[in-house]
Amino acid sequence: MQRNSSKDRILITGGAGFIGGHLARALAAHGAEVTVLDDLRVPPMIPPEGTGKFLEKPVLELEERDLSDVRLVYHLASHKSVPRSFKQPLDYLDNVDSGRHLLALCTGVGVPKVVVGSTCEVYGEADVVPTPETSPLSPRSPYAASKVGLEMVARAHQRASGVPEVGVVRFFNVYGPGERPDALVPRLCANLLTRNELPVEGDGEQRRDFTYITDVVDKLIALADRTLAPVVNFGSGQSFSVNDVVRILQKNSPDAKVTPKQSRPNEIMEFRANTALQTWQIGPGPDSVDIEKGIRLTLAWWESRDLDDIRQRIFQEEGAD
Ligand SMILES: NC(=O)c1ccc[n+]([C@@H]2O[C@H](COP(=O)([O-])OP(=O)(O)OC[C@H]3O[C@@H](n4cnc5c(N)ncnc54)[C@H](O)[C@@H]3O)[C@@H](O)[C@H]2O)c1
Structure with missing residues (x-):
């Protein structure tokens, strides 16, 4: 992984959660300077220890000074239960608002790169399976709708100044x-x-479309040194x-x-990723x-x-x- 002397820290929002926790531990094992931000609104299954700096607060309370030495953000903090989103839809607005706040701060501070975690749920019942990134967005739950909102915020940043470089990753089933x-x-x-x-x-x-966590973590780490596609599917195909x-x-x-x-x-009957762009961006390595x-x-x-x-x-x- 390439280094830059003045900005060498990686921030992972939602870093006490499932994907963020594995990513934080893997990056720390690679010797990266990691900051985990998580307000522990959901009790972690594995304690968030041994990864470096821990900021226990919501994304909405992130400040410029938390980002001064950050070169890369993985934004994984999210409400993410489909059934719960039907019961408490307003909670899911936080997914959009947190993304808005984070990207505005990153723009202000000049964070070079942000990877935004989204989901295959944004496709709904897709007409084309395996589903390419160009398929229409057709969310069928408040959770999926909140991720479409988050993606639109990311898209606005992609079309504006170009700083930070923002890439959306649509996870399938990790x-x-x-x-x-x-x-x-x-x-x-x-x-x-x-x-x-x-x-x-x-x-x-x-x-x-199932991908084992360590394969997803490898792909996320690979993105650190790649030009980000505006949107890419992360699935097995x-x-x-x-x-x-x-x-x-x-x-x-x-x-x-x-x-x-x-x-x-x-209920959606099938999710399956078209992985052509993922393969082009990260390489053909088969999931292990x-x-x-x-x-x-x-x-x-x-x-x-x-x-x-x-x-x-x-x-x-x-x-x-
Ligand atoms: N696990 C999957 O299969 C899957 C599939 C599709 C998309 N995703 C996306 O990947 C990302 C990570 O998912 P996960 O499975 O690790 O989820 P998770 O629920 O295990 O982790 C999310 C973490 O974010 C924290 N969090 C939520 N909102 C927050 C906020 N506003 N401020 C601070 N902390 C907050 C929670 O406390 C939790 O620790 C999410 O964006 C999710 O939508 C995951």
Whole structure:
């Protein structure tokens, strides 16, 4: 990773969360100067330790002086639950407002580069699968709409002065150790270990494009030395159904009971990334962790945790949903 003597710090908003935490630890291991900003509005699964400076505050309270020596920002702080966004849509305006505040400060201070975390949810039910970045934005939840708003703020900055260089990354389904059980793979792992159950919403044939966390972190780190595309998909280009994931977990626990659950509102049947631009930007390197291995690693991480803690986490998530 290239260095610049006066501005050598990397700021990660949402750095106590799943993707931000893994990224912060990987960058710190590469010897980077890292600042993590997170207001811990969601309790971290892995304590945010050993990554350097920690700013415990919301993005909206970020100040110019926090950015004086920063050369790169990964903006990953976000409300991100689709079901919760239907119940508390106004909370999700913060995703737009925080992006606005951050990018205005970065422009004022002259931060050279900002990577903004978005989501495949902005495509809604796309007409074209695998879906290229040029597909229309058609959000189907308040969460997805907030990310479209965030992307529009980023786009305005891209069209203005050119400083900072701003690139939007649309993550597809990122999974692995440290993700909270409001997401598909950890919800299945946590329920398997505590109840011997695998809860499946609807018919389980909804398909997602899964990438293991370490592969996503490698791609994010690679962006540090690349010219940013205005928008790029971060996915594997393959999709697997929920039932496929269940079958992988059942190899480990054949007697686990599949428990049917109601479909969520506005469920999208398939997300799959067109990865041509990602490959052009970052290189063709194949993802190193395939889905079977990734799920095994994720389950092993959950197995290493305290069962009472897992029960409490599931209880919190179910209460919130
Ligand atoms: N995990 C995925 O599969 C996935 C898929 C698509 C998009 N994304 C996007 O990637 C980013 C990271 O997701 P994640 O899975 O790590 O989420 P996460 O919920 O694990 O982490 C988000 C972190 O941001 C913090 N946070 C939220 N709003 C904040 C604010 N205004 N100020 C300060 N801290 C705040 C939370 O406390 C949390 O620690 C998000 O932008 C999310 O929308 C993730």
